Amino acid sequence: SCSSEKVKRVTSPSRGICEWLLTILSLFFIILTFPVSVWFCMKIVREYERAIVFRLGRLLPGRPRGPGLFFFLPCLDTYHKVDRRLKTLEIPFHEVVTKDMVTMEIDAVCYYRMENASLLLTSVANLSSTVQLLVQTTMKRLLAHRSFSEILLERKSIGQEMKVSPCGGGQLWGRSSGSVNHVRLPAELQQSLAVEAEAQRQAKVIAAEGEKAASESLKMAAEILASSPAAVQLHYLHMLQCLSAEKPSTILLPFINGKGVLCNQNKKIVSE
Template identity: 40%
Template sequence: MTWLIVAVAAVLAIGVVLFFSLKVLPEYQRGVVFRGGRLRPLYGPGVKVLIPVLDRLVRVDQRVVTLTIPPQEVITKDNVPARVNAVVMFRVTDPVSAVVAVENFSVATSQIAQTTLRSLLGRADLDTLLAHRDDLNQDLRTIIEKQTQDWGVQVQVVEIKDVEIPESMQRAMAREAEAERERRAKVINARGELQASDELRQAAETLSRSPASLQLRYLQTLLELGADHNSTVVFPLPVDIITPFLKSVAAAAQERP
């Protein structure tokens, strides 16, 4: 019986030792091991054996992490208050640096992203913030990655999700857009009238070179008037037809004593 108890205790002890000694790392994780406080070579995926008490394993996930930046109160370059939130996607490329160089790389990346977002958007005006987000996203990514590359963190995507501006500013922008549309409509109408007047001038010049064409145009006009069953008939009389008559009358008046 004594030997049986000893054997069971030994088996339990071995089981406990194996439980604390054997670690399984998935394919997407790497293990940073400290033995007696000293850094060991990086552990890859698979089954790893650790020395209990002496070894401490820190798991580092190398998958892409999506980090949501909470809404930030910013004042643009043209003194317009706005609330802006964004999303940052990053991954760890150097697990050792991510553990040794910074206390918590995820929190540090979030703080750097928030500070950079407020600083960069404070140097841009509202029109740039609304119409040139791609350029701002690229600038944000470049600045944030410059800070995090020493931590073994690679920033892959930075996207501004939403921009909230005061309601009064939204109404002012709506009035500005409406005025711009009215201006373009008036310009298009003026250009249309200019082109129409030019075409009419060319048509008048063409008809003036051919009196017969002008007479045919008169007859076509009468035909169009008669198609509506109107009782009134209008005969257009060009000025150049009565001009010789007016000249002869004026000459006769001058010859009289």
């Protein structure tokens, strides 16, 4: 894989004659001063740590040391411990442009863990800044393909995509995942959305008041028609006149008492 090739290139330096000579002399000196010198050549690495050993400024080949005791040469070697526990990084608010061209500010939280301590120590100078920029770039790329409403409703899925999405060089030395915490809109957009929401609310109120007024008018009309049979007949004749003006292909006649007859004071007006 790309990470293993990178590790080989970093951790396989060629040793010169001078380095071999100094190493042999250091070992000989440790043997002469044994057992006092052994207390200066042993170090303890905790379970969640790994020690990266450099000899004369060059990274020693092999896996990082630890956990437990490891041996090094005090005169030639230096070591650095790398914490492999899960770490949390808060990503500050930064601007993101959505698919529907809405500019908003979001903040997030990132969880990351170191996997390749050797490559991390030799290739990354400022880990927190690197992870922060990496997460911000990934979030901008993912959110650019979503609308504003989708971002509000799909925060969990966005966090999952941030976890599995490729992060460039970040995948070589560790793993990271993130989630969106807060979404903050510009003041102008907040005001326009508030005005739109208020307009929708007023429209619903006006529609409800109109339905109420219409229902009251229908109730009054029904009471008038119920109290005067002649009014029903006049309304029916008015409907027939309107239908005939529009040249319909079908005319519907009401049935009263099972007969196709509409009577007014025992006088036949319309019959089958």
